[in-house]
Amino acid sequence: MTSLIALTVAAVVVICLVDVVSPKVKVAPPLVLVAIGILVSLIPGMPAIHIEPDLVLEVILPPLLYASAVAMPAMSFRREFSSISGLSVSLVVLSSLVLGVLFWWLVPDLGFLWGVALGAILSPTDAVATSIIKGRGVPDRVVTILDGESLLNDATALVLLRTAAVSSAAAFSLRGAIGTFAYSVAIALAIGGAVGFLNFLVRRRITSASVNTILSFTLPFIASVPTEMLGGSGLVAAVVTGLIVGFLGPRHLPPMHRLTSDATWSSIQLVLEGVVFLTMGLQLKAVLDELTSESVGTVAGLGIALLALVVTLLVRAGWVVPMLRHLDARARRSREMKPRVDAMKKRLAAHDDSMTTHPRGFRGGKPLSDHDIERFATRLRRAGADIGYRLRQPLRGRDGLIIVWGGMRGAVTVAAAQTLPEDTPHRALLVFIAFTVATLSLLLQGGTIGMLVRRLFPAGSEVSDDRHRAEEEDALRGLLRAANDNVEESLPEGTDMTERRLAIVREQRTQLLDARDDGLFDADTNTTMLHKLDALEMATLLQGHRAT
Numbered sequence: 096m097t098s099l100i101a102l103t104v105a106a107v108v109v110i111c112l113v114d115v116v117s118p119k120v121k122v123a124p125p126l127v128l129v130a131i132g133i134l135v136s137l138i139p140g141m142p143a144i145h146i147e148p149d150l151v152l153e154v155i156l157p158p159l160l161y162a163s164a165v166a167m168p169a170m171s172f173r174r175e176f177s178s179i180s181g182l183s184v185s186l187v188v189l190s191s192l193v194l195g196v197l198f199w200w201l202v203p204d205l206g207f208l209w210g211v212a213l214g215a216i217l218s219p220t221d222a223v224a225t226s227i228i229k230g231r232g233v234p235d236r237v238v239t240i241l242d243g244e245s246l247l248n249d250a251t252a253l254v255l256l257r258t259a260a261v262s263s264a265a266a267f268s269l270r271g272a273i274g275t276f277a278y279s280v281a282i283a284l285a286i287g288g289a290v291g292f293l294n295f296l297v298r299r300r301i302t303s304a305s306v307n308t309i310l311s312f313t314l315p316f317i318a319s320v321p322t323e324m325l326g327g328s329g330l331v332a333a334v335v336t337g338l339i340v341g342f343l344g345p346r347h348l349p350p351m352h353r354l355t356s357d358a359t360w361s362s363i364q365l366v367l368e369g370v371v372f373l374t375m376g377l378q379l380k381a382v383l384d385e386l387t388s389e390s391v392g393t394v395a396g397l398g399i400a401l402l403a404l405v406v407t408l409l410v411r412a413g414w415v416v417p418m419l420r421h422l423d424a425r426a427r428r429s430r431e432m433k434p435r436v437d438a439m440k441k442r443l444a445a446h447d448d449s450m451t452t453h454p455r456g457f458r459g460g461k462p463l464s465d466h467d468i469e470r471f472a473t474r475l476r477r478a479g480a481d482i483g484y485r486l487r488q489p490l491r492g493r494d495g496l497i498i499v500w501g502g503m504r505g506a507v508t509v510a511a512a513q514t515l516p517e518d519t520p521h522r523a524l525l526v527f528i529a530f531t532v533a534t535l536s537l538l539l540q541g542g543t544i545g546m547l548v549r550r551l552f553p554a555g556s557e558v559s560d561d562r563h564r565a566e567e568e569d570a571l572r573g574l575l576r577a578a579n580d581n582v583e584e585s586l587p588e589g590t591d592m593t594e595r596r597l598a599i600v601r602e603q604r605t606q607l608l609d610a611r612d613d614g615l616f617d618a619d620t621n622t623t624m625l626h627k628l629d630a631l632e633m634a635t636l637l638q639g640h641r642a643t
Contacts, residue, residue: 106369106370106373107366107369109128109131109369109373110124110128110365110366110369110370110373111365113127113128113131113369114365114369121545122542123227123541123542123545124368124369124372125223125226125227125368125372125505125537125541126227126537126538126541126542128369128372128373128376129372129373129375129376129534129537129538130376130538131373131376132372132373132374132375132376132377132378132379133376133377133379133534134376135376135377136376136377136378136379136380136381137379137380141380142380143380143381143384144374144377144378144380144381145378145381146374146377146378146510146513147513148510148511148512148513148514149514151371151506151507151509151510152330152507152510152511152514153319153323153329155367155370155371156222156249156330156333156507157315157316157318157319157329157330157333158312158315158316158333158363158367159222159223159364159367159368159371160222160246160249160315160330160333160334160337161314161315161318161333161334161336161337161340162337162360162363162364163222163242163246163334163337164246164333164334164335164336164337164338164340164341165337165338165340165341165344165360166341167239167242167243167246167337167338167341168239168341168618168621168622169338169341169342170611170612170614170618171235171236171239171618172239172243172338174239174481174484174485174614175236175239175240175243176243178240178243178418178422179240179243179244179247180247181414181418182240182244182248182414182418182502183219183243183244183245183246183247183248183250183251184247184248184251185414186218186248186410186411186414187215187218187219187248187251187252187255188251188255189410189414190214190217190218190407190410190411191211191214191215191218191252191255191259192211192214193214193406193410194210194211194213194214194217194218194403194406194407194410195207195208195210195211195212195213195214195259196210197210197214197402197403197406198210198213198214198399198403198528201399201402202399202521202524204520204521205520205521206520208259208260208262209259209260209519209520209525211255211259212255212256212259212260212515212519212525213512213525213528213529214255215251215252215253215255215256215259215511216252216256216508216511216512216525216529217403217407217504217508217528217529217532218248218251218252218255218407219245219248219249219251219252219504219507219508220241220244220245220248220502220503220504221245221503221504221505221506221507221508221533222242222245222246222249222507223368223371223372223505223506225241225242225245225501225502225503226368227501227503227537227541227544228241228497228501228544228548231544231545231548232548232549232552233497233501233548233552234488234494234552235488235617235618235619236488236490236494237490237494237497237498237501240498241498241501241502244502245502246334247331247334249328249330249331249507250276250279250280250283250328250330250331251276252507252511253328253330253511254272254275254276254279254328255272256511256514257275258271258272258275260515260516260519278326278327279326279327279328279331280327280328280331281327282322282325282326282327282328282332283322283327283328283329283330283331283332283335284331284332284335286318286321286322286325286327286332287318287322287331287332287333287334287335287336287339288335288336288339290314290317290318290332290336291314291318291335291336291337291338291339291340291343292339292343294310294314294317294336294340295343295347295348297310298310298311298347298348298352299347299348301352304349304351304352304355304356305355307348307352307355307356308352308355308356308359308360311340311356311360312363314333314336314337314340315333315336315337316333317336318332318333318335318336319332319333345604345608345625346608350628350629350630350632350633351633353629354629354633371505371506372505372506372537374506375505375506375509375533375534376534378509378530379530379534382523382526382527382530383527385522385523385526385527386523386524386527393527396524396527396528396531397531399528400527400528400531400532400535401531401535403528403532404532404535404536404539407504407532408499408500411499411502412495412499415495415498415499416495418495419490419491419492419494419495422485422489422490423489423490425485426485426486426489429481429482429485429486430482430486432478432482433479433482433486436475436478436479436482437479439475440472440475440476440479443468443471443472443475473613476613476614476615477613477614480613480614480615481614484614487563493551493552496547496551497544497547497548497551500540500543500544500547501540501544502540503536503537503540503541504532504533504536504537505533505536505537506533508529508530508532508533509529509530509533511529512525512526512528512529512530513526563617564617564620567616567617567620568620570615570616571607571610571616571620571624574603574606574607574610575603575606575607575624577606578599578602578603578605578606579599579602579603581602582595582598582599582602583595583599586598593635593636593638596635597632597635597636600628600631600632600635601632603628604625604628604629604632607621607624607625607628608625
């Protein structure tokens with residue numbers, strides 16, 4: 096027990112030191128931690144370290160994915176859902192099949208289905224590994240796509256892995272595979288959604304920020320555990336819960352509770368992510384020890400792994416190119432639609448007589464009620480905001496290159512490989528290939544992504560984006576002033592100053608969240624202003640307590 100405590104403390108200290116030192120040497124912390132783990136595992140006399148895959152897949156990943164989902168702007172996720180779903184489902188299936196053929200051809204007596212199983216293990220990008228690109232000047236839209244893909248593609252990969260493993264001993268059924276995947280996702284959506292909505296029934300009644308934060312730690316497991324027991328994807332359930340909590344939290348939880356939770360979760364994420372990468376490197380010796388019994392040597396295994404990584408990137412590029420063309424065509428349609436949407440917004444604002452009946456596509460021909468007018472106005476606002484988003488942030492070739500190169504493999508690949516049954520043909524070789532691909536992906540792609548971003552997105556190249564942010568800030572200030580004026584007009588004379596300030600801040604937050612729901616401002620603008628309003632409310636409450 097004492098040695099375990101000492102190792103745990105040493106690991107946490109290393110993780111913290113790496114987080115402090117890495118920015119100074121301009122190397123992402125995950126890369127440093129993987130390298131440290133590999134070097135430690137190669138120390139003479141160092142025992143082989145084996146990490147149970149369930150520890151990663153069922154204990155560490157659910158809270159990490161939940162936390163990433165909470166931070167994911169729901170509006171951005173909705174806008175990019177077609178790209179995200181294509182990358183996280185269709186691309187994973189395509190990559191698994193292509194890699195399955197490759198491994199079937201290269202590894203003697205492996206069989207196509209076990210090749211597909213290994214392909215499924217290698218296909219999904221890693222949500223924790225994707226964190227390497229954040230804060231490096233990558234466009235927000237690219238980050239959203241990569242983040243969203245890595246949150247959801249594990250479900251596809253794990254279902255494919257299970258299906259291929261089962262089918263190796265029985266007849267394969269395409270209908271059964273599709274049904275299994277649909278059931279897995281449906282259960283995850285149902286349970287994850289229920290936990291996401293119902294948790295607020297309890298948490299908004301709790302007055303202690305500490306208790307509320309502790310309860311938030313249970314949410315990813317309350318979502319994932321029963322989902323897994325029912326045969327669904329626990330990881331997707333944790334993601335769904337996180338998306339709902341992130342979206343509804345500012346409306347249901349007080350600022351102190353959310354800020355306390357955010358700060359605590361940030362610390363938890365730092366440690367868990369560090370553990371994931373450190374232990375990934377530490378497993379090298381165990382993987383190599385198992386490989387000694389294989390007829391295929393280490394050099395051949397390295398060659399297969401390198402070829403598999405190249406093929407994976409080529410298949411990814413082959414998917415991203417047409418995806419960008421589709422998005423470009425969608426942007427052209429949005430550009431053509433913009434004048435019509437703008438004209439309809441002006442007519443609605445002017446209460447034109449021609450708007451007394453429903454426009455085409457909106458319950459055509461029936462008289463408009465006040466409720467219908469408000470609904471239609473909301474639809475127009477959101478449509479206009481979506482069009483502006485697509486036109487303002489078009490995805491070009493350089494963005495596609497980052498999407499391809501930024502899709503890194505990581506700890507999920509290593510953990511999934513270790514779930515292969517013991518009687519899997521060439522199991523040690525398959526685990527070694529998975530470990531090598533994940534490590535090479537992190538070190539090669541992760542080690543060069545910063546240089547690639549600086550080359551493709553040099554400082555000062557996004558002047559128009561800066562101009563848009565300035566325009567957004569002006570519009571936001573106008574919205575906040577209007578909220579302030581509304582409160583000032585509605586409050587009776589003699590209202591306590593603290594109550595007046597709180598009423599203004601809360602009305603401003605409500606207006607800001609309504610604008611967020613309509614997509615009127617970028618995610619960064621919304622988040623920054625929400626933090627400012629939260630800080631202002633807490634400062635006002637503190638001043639009021641001191642005055643009393």
